[in-house]
Amino acid sequence: IAPPDRLHVARLDVSNAVLSIGPGAAIGMSDYTPGSMHFWPGAGFRFCGAPGDAVVVSNFLGLNPWPGLNLHAQSTGLITWTRITRALGHSLSNAALAISNSVIETLQDGFTVSDGSALDAYRTDFSGFVNRGMEFTGQSRSVLRQCSFHGNNVPYINTVSADGSSLVDARYCWWNSPDGPYPYGAYTNERVTSNVLVFPWLLAAPGVQTNEPFIAITSHAAEPVVTADPQILLWGVCTDDARVARVVFRNIGSTVSGAASLLTPSNWAAQVWLFPGTNQIGLSAYDDKGNGSVAGIMVICTGGGSYMGAAQPPVFAPIPQRVVARFRPLQFDVIAAAPEPAVLTYWAEGLPQGAMFNPVARRFTWTPLAAGIFTNIRFFATDGMLVGSVGAAVIVSNITSGALPPITILTETLPTAYRYEPYYFALAVENAAGPVTWSFAGPTPPEGLEASRAGIIAGVSTYSGDASSTFTVTARDARGAASGATKTLVLDTSRGAPPGSLRVATMELPVTVSGTAVSVALAATNGAQPYAWLDGSGILAGHGLTVSNDGMLAGAAHADVEVPWTALVGDASNVSSFASLVLPVVTPGRQLQLVPMGNLLKLRVAHLTAKSLLKLRLRFATPAGFTIAGDMVATGRAGLTLVDGKMEKTAIPGRKLLYLRKEGSTVNKVLVTQRAKDVQAIFLLKNVGLAHAFEPYGVRNATEEITAALPVWARIGDFSMLVEDVAVPMKSKLGKTSVGTVKW
Structure with a gap:
């Protein structure tokens, strides 16, 4: 069957045989009959396309999804340069599958790997998963490398999940954001369960960067490294076509990151804290153009680790200002103490050219060659969770002798x-x-x-x-x-904002109706114009959208989903910045329409304490097909502040949905009630810090009276409203709080 012809298959069963499919083959599985592929014991298959001549497996008519690939016990498969799309779900049961340079997309019920199966993938694109992601159970294992996960139905599914008996190593993959997947990155990012190894993740989609730096760990030849020590000393190499500007290290067990010492322009060293058990440690190298690359190592700490649960960060002894003549060596030690017993890890930033900091000896050494004033030197210490720092200043004088x-x-x-x-x-x-x-x-x-x-x-x-x-x-x-x-x-x-600090000024994207043309002008500030915009996630084309070089986001989205997207902008001085945005898309039949009267927005912003309050009450006409179900997730937003249901919930199908979480005096509550004529949703945050969140809308000073234009939006299950701007008059209360209430 030669292109453009397609092979129409109703059902395929293979047992004790090998099925081989070569470059350019196009297979259409039946839309209506059980058009699935079954590989039984002793069976194998090879879908082997070639660059620019891929194998394509899809549904034949393009109307309904085909059931999918099913690998049963003792079967094997190899997929390379292949695109598999529009299926219900794929499964492995006590089977083995290897995938490379391929696309697995538009999958309704996910990819299940069970009963001791093995799935390995390299440079493969996983996107468009709807009801379920990749699920690993029953002592299965997987190694995923250089793969891209994007455009999946987050936050409603886990993109990759594993039970307690399975091992999934998904490091060095792209999760549609430089911040990594949730729970490490934003709530709207691709999601993984906490037992999936993901760090370090890629800082950009594979193939997006040009001339990114190279970094490698050479101190340890194999992993995992097993040690009882509370710290580990790592070193390695880093190179670039221009210059490696900085190397950053992090243990994913905390949010703290530090700067590795650049021993030479191409060698680095870092001492990293450890926690008891498995530690995922990542190194990121960046060049002057903002390109980045990563290296990582897994370390198992059999001891007690460095962190002892201190309530306060480490405190440094003050460092007096140093004055030294050029060509004279300068050396001093830094020392910090933790309020409670802890092993501290040190690093330095802002070192002058030629200066060195030994993180083990905590020693700064430098022989300056030129006179000058150096005030940006800073030393840091952490127990792995809390960070303390101290600055130092060095004056290099031309005077070498005399009074x-x-x-x-x-x-x-x-x-x-x-x-x-x-x-x-x-x-x-x-x-x-x-x-x-x-x-x-x-x-x-x-x-x-x-x-x-x-x-x-x-x-x-x-x-x-x-x-x-x-x-x-x-x-x-x-x-x-x-x-x-x-x-x-x-x-x-x-x-x-500081001048020269390029920033994406667009804080949110409007809710759009699928199939309807949208045109949004993206904005940036504090950079050297002109600006150049890019699709930082590489996913817009798959959703019917494009972004032009001058920042115009346009097209007609064709999916009913919240699309997480990274907007990337660069300016004329080669400075770049990005923002993680979400483009909510809703089909006309899934749109929530506000009912006039009965809607409320109440806002109290405490400027000096964490005692702010946000209450949002919305009434919607009940759309056709809407009914409250126990698996619904409800999210409301005023400005940039989200109130969602990431906590324990109580549901009465068809009547009520309640999320409630209390931590001390802080309250996070979502209540959705389905009544005879309408649906009412209440979103409440109480006793939280909101001063910074509403400052972009003009709520900056407790003594000012303004009218804040706040965008309001809500999503209940797969039903969503369009963004509505609400004018809220904000008044001063006791000179410490801004308060405002509006009903409409």
Whole structure:
């Protein structure tokens, strides 16, 4: 059968034989009869296409899905350069299957692997899973490498799941987001169960990056590495066509990540904390253009690990400002202490060129070659869960001998402190003899910032306006008052974003109706124009959408699903940024229509405490075919704040659905009630921190009275409403809280 002809198969059974299908073959399985493929004991198959000449297996008429592949006990299969699509479900039972360079898509009931089966896949695309993902049970095992998972029906299914007896190693795969799958990344990302090994994951879809750096671990030849120590020292190589800018390490058991020491331009070392049991450790190398690559290792810790459950982060001893002449060696040790017994792991960031930090000895060494002021040096320590840090400043002088002249303050201006952005600045002097002590007079720094005797102004500004603080600083060295200097400085604060920090300004995408044309202009700020936009997930074409170079998202989506999508933008200075967005798509028959009257949005934003409240009450006309079921998930959103049902639930089919979670005084509640004439949904968050979440909508200051335009949206099961903008008048209460209520 030569292309474009297709082989029409009603049913296929193979036993004690091997079925081989070569490049270009097109097989159409029957839409109506039980058009499944069964491979019985002793059977095998080979679907072997070629690049640009793939094997295609689909339903013949394109109307109804065909039942799928079924590998029974003691059968085997090999799939390469093949596209298998539009099936109900595939299954392996005590069988073995290997897949490479293929596409498995549009699968209604998932891929089940059971009874000691083995499934290995390399560079394979898994997408369009609807009711179930890939499920591994009964002591089955799988190794997935360089695979892409995207466009699956999240958050309603787990893309990959495994029971307690099965082992799934899905490291070095792309999960449609640089943040990785849920529960590590966002709730709307592709999902895995916690016992699936996924870290490190790829930072971009395979083939999207060009000239990404290379990184490898050479300290250990095989994994898993077994040790009773609370830490492990790793080292390896990293190369790039230009320059490896940084190497970051992380143990997936916590959210903490640190910077590896670059021993040479192509060699790195890192000491990493361990937890008891299995540790997934990842290294990420980045170049100056934002490209990244990963390496990883599995370590089994048979001891107690490093973390002892401290309630406070480690605290460093202050590091006095150092003054050194160029060509003279400088060396000092850093030390931190944990409030409770713990083994600490150290790293450094912002080191000057040629400087080294030994994380084991906790020692900084450097022989500077040029004079200058180096104020961005920072040291970190962690017990694996909490992180402490301290800054250091080094002044390199041209003076190599003779008596020092009086001390002089070199700092003339202070950088602007931007709201909610980390701030660190070390005041600088020259001609200092020994450690320098600083004192401050006048107004204190803005809210969230502190000035230390070491001459460091640091913190995270929480000041809500644009203002200036003027104060006087005095510096004295070991000579005391006989050699002192005083200067008046001004520190500006801003609630805007730092210049040159490219950001995606589009916070959300509208709900669209499938089959209806949509056109959305994406926006970016704080970059060097013009901007260039890309499909960071590589999935838009599969959903009937495109994004143009100038940021126009257009097309007609053809799936009833929330599509997680990564928008990637670059500017004229080769800086890039991304945002994880969701494009909700609903079919006309699955649309929720708001009923006039009875809808409510109540918002209380506490600017100084975590005592905010959000209540959203929506009434919908009951759509045809809607009925409350126990497996429904309900999600509501006001602004960027989601209230969803990720907790224990109570359901009365056809009547009521309740999600409720209480943690201390915090309440998260979702109540959906189906009544005779309508459906009412109530979404409630109480005693949580919401100040930062509503700041993009103008709710910034407790003393300001504004009208905030808040987008409101809800989804109940597979029924969804279109986004509706609601104007909420926000008033001040006691100068500490913004409150607003609107009914419509």
